[in-house]
Amino acid sequence: MIDIFDSLANSFLISLWTYRWYFGVVFLSAPVALAIVFIPLSIFSGRKVLDKEVGHDLVRYWFLNGIIALFLSTLLFSIVRLGISFEKINLIGHLPIPVQIIIFYFVIEFFAYSWHMLMHEVSFLEWIHSIHHEDYRLNYANGHKDTVFNFSMFMFVLYVSVAVLGVHLVTFVVALTLYEVFTALSHFGSDWKFKKFGYFFLSPHFHEEHHRSTLRKIAGESVVVGNFGGSLSFFDHVFRTVQWSPQKRKK
Numbered sequence: 001m002i003d004i005f006d007s008l009a010n011s012f013l014i015s016l017w018t019y020r021w022y023f024g025v026v027f028l029s030a031p032v033a034l035a036i037v038f039i040p041l042s043i044f045s046g047r048k049v050l051d052k053e054v055g056h057d058l059v060r061y062w063f064l065n066g067i068i069a070l071f072l073s074t075l076l077f078s079i080v081r082l083g084i085s086f087e088k089i090n091l092i093g094h095l096p097i098p099v100q101i102i103i104f105y106f107v108i109e110f111f112a113y114s115w116h117m118l119m120h121e122v123s124f125l126e127w128i129h130s131i132h133h134e135d136y137r138l139n140y141a142n143g144h145k146d147t148v149f150n151f152s153m154f155m156f157v158l159y160v161s162v163a164v165l166g167v168h169l170v171t172f173v174v175a176l177t178l179y180e181v182f183t184a185l186s187h188f189g190s191d192w193k194f195k196k197f198g199y200f201f202l203s204p205h206f207h208e209e210h211h212r213s214t215l216r217k218i219a220g221e222s223v224v225v226g227n228f229g230g231s232l233s234f235f236d237h238v239f240r241t242v243q244w245s246p247q248k249r250k251k
Helices: 002-018 020-045 052-081 097-121 123-133 148-165 169-186 195-199 204-218 234-238
Strands: none
Touching: 002 020, 002 052, 020 052, 020 148, 020 169, 052 148, 097 123, 097 148, 097 169, 097 234, 123 148, 123 204, 169 204
């Protein structure tokens, strides 16, 4: 038993040290997206840049939950790592960085789409995810308003993806920053539709429909919830999970 705990502790410390820069990027990506997207757009549209609600959500749901999620996801990854040597797989580490970025981005997005859909289809996960749909007003910070459980799952998938794919740190920085930027934009709370680009990129209009239909479902209406993309609408169109209320037209 002592040997097992020693092995787990060793695996935990090795995982933290090996991927320390990657998860430093996880914590920095949110402020970077805030600076690149939310603050300039808020100034341009005449909104208040930061208020008490935004500050509270960022501190509590991103940084504090993130620290706990880092510990839990590292622990889970360390347990799995005892039986599987992920680093020996290295599926795309030999490919050029631009190709790695595209592949890794779609891996992140496909997980975000699939997991988000499950959170609206499985009752237990829907209950866990319900905190994300408490707010009527969308803003960048409540885009990250979720539980430690979901944050831990996201970090664990990042761990496994980085290890199995063998992505370069530059790939991780660019892909995750872009993901955060598009996520920030989708939660800006506007009626922007992106026109034809909306068939691929997740517009605020597209994602707000997801939140509105969820609120109607919570209120007891018989509503089919769709639009599950994390930063792109691509998989919603591929798997036909796009949903619009009768009052709206897709443009």
